[in-house]
Amino acid sequence: MRVPDGAAVKGALLIAGTTSDAGKSVVVAGLCRMLARRGVKVAPFKAQNMSNNSVVTLDGGEIGRAQALQARACGLEPSVRFNPILLKPGSDRRSQLVVRGKAVDTVGAKDYFKHRQQLRGVVAEELASLRAEFDVVICEGAGSPAEINLRATDLANMGLARAADLPVLIVGDIDRGGVLAHLFGTVAILEPEDQQLISGFLVNKFRGDVDLLKPGLDQLYDLTGRPTLGVIPFAPDLWIDAEDSLGTVADAPVGRPRPPLGGQWLSVAAVRLPRISNSTDVEALACEPGLSVRWVEEPSRLAGADLVVLPGSKSTVGDLEWLRRTGIADALIARAAAGGPILGICGGYQMLARTIEDRVESGAGTVAGLGLLDLEIEFDDPKILRRAAGHTYAPDAPSSGIPVHGYEIHHGRVRAAGDRPWLELDGAPEGSVRGAIWGTHLHGALESDEFRRAWLREVAAAAGHPGFVVAEDVSVARVRDAQLDLLADLMAEHLDIPALERLITEGAPAGRPTLTVGK
Incomplete structure (x- = not known):
């Protein structure tokens, strides 16, 4: 130039x-x-x-x-x-x-x-x-x-x-x-x-x-x-990496859902917490054909979903109280009892625990979690900030695990865990699995394409959707780069x-x- x-x-x-x-x-x-x-x-x-x-x-x-x-x-x-x-x-x-x-x-x-x-x-x-x-x-x-x-x-x-x-x-x-x-x-x-x-x-x-x-x-x-140096047209295909919480609108679809490859869809209800953080974690799911992802704020929206995602939160204890006040907590507990798939990420993972000890973020002390995982969380300083890579947990054959990568941002520490670990990151167990309930502190894990595909097959099986077919060629990184190139094309043409x-x-x-x- x-x-x-x-x-x-x-x-x-x-x-x-x-x-x-x-x-x-x-x-x-x-x-x-x-x-x-x-x-x-x-x-x-x-x-x-x-x-x-x-x-x-x-x-x-x-x-x-x-x-x-x-x-x-x-x-x-x-x-x-x-x-x-x-x-x-x-x-x-x-x-x-x-x-x-x-x-x-x-x-x-x-x-x-x-x-x-x-x-x-x-x-x-x-x-x-x-x-x-x-x-x-x-x-x-x-x-x-x-x-x-x-x-x-x-x-x-x-x-x-x-x-x-x-x-x-x-x-x-x-x-x-x-x-x-x-x-x-x-x-x-x-x-x-x-x-x-x-x-x-x-x-x-x-x-x-x-x-x-x-x-x-x-x-x-x-x-x-x-x-005026440019009039940039509306581009419906631009949606990934929404910066502002204004982009997480209740009942609005995330991304642009594409028809399924098989005979069945998977519907995903992502809970729109008041202090939601890293809402972009669910965008990797919305890149997949046959997945319909929506933000929800009230319990009736969970009833028909094949998967419920509890995302991260900057106020874990406060947003946990909101889950109880809105009735979403009761809906999650009933869902877990019926074997319905649930994913908790970071703050959402912490909410699934039996107890949360928080004298750092909210100062609330010991509070009861949802009790859906055998897990005890304690908040402490300093905040954990790290990029991490590893595999799905495979104790008998670690090399057979599916690669996964992402990053962690949290004060909460796992003080006790009785469920099977979900991942192994940098040589240490991370996350929890109990039946069709998964939890991890790792943000961005679903951007690991092979990992996401394997996990979606588990979700589809748990949800009773054998007709859902996972695409083998979706790359979240390529989707992101294609959107950046589209943005650059718009700037070059209209400015x-x-x-x-x-x-x-x-x-x-x-x-x-x-x-x-x-x-």
């Missing part, structure tokens, strides 16, 4: 959004992939993320899953450099603060002020380091820059743009309606110095004839002096690439109009 005068692209850009889930993460991933395919040495950067969807990096920390996907788009391994600050909400008011991959505190909104100067330094150092190493750094904002009540402590939106002199593009989701007002209002509400860095707009998820939208975009330019190049290399144009509100 070259700018018009033939000089190589070198610089940085910030992608902000009118709202959460406007499309910032996918636009950054698409731009990163597009640039990487053209030979540009590019890296992603999100100064501060708030998400319970995280992954373990090679350098031993954790970052938001979106930044791991963006790193993959660049052809890079995930690193804490790409997301130096991560907030993991454990309640409506408190979040775990993760700095450079390690948990350092639990904070509320007011507590966060005491960290801001140190965190500004962390952000500045990491971004400067990336800009020195890479030709281009594509930064992602957080939430919306229009949250002016948070401007004083902002590290990821205009606070970052001002500190690093970054041009800013604002993404708006037209599928929600009101996108022109959102784009105009986002600029107008900012203080004049911030407005000068707003360099243009991107419209995301457009359906229909773009010629009908063009008069509105022309008026938006007349009102703001800022061009004003020369204008984008100029922004990256030259920065925000000077002399853009300042908008005023209420005058």
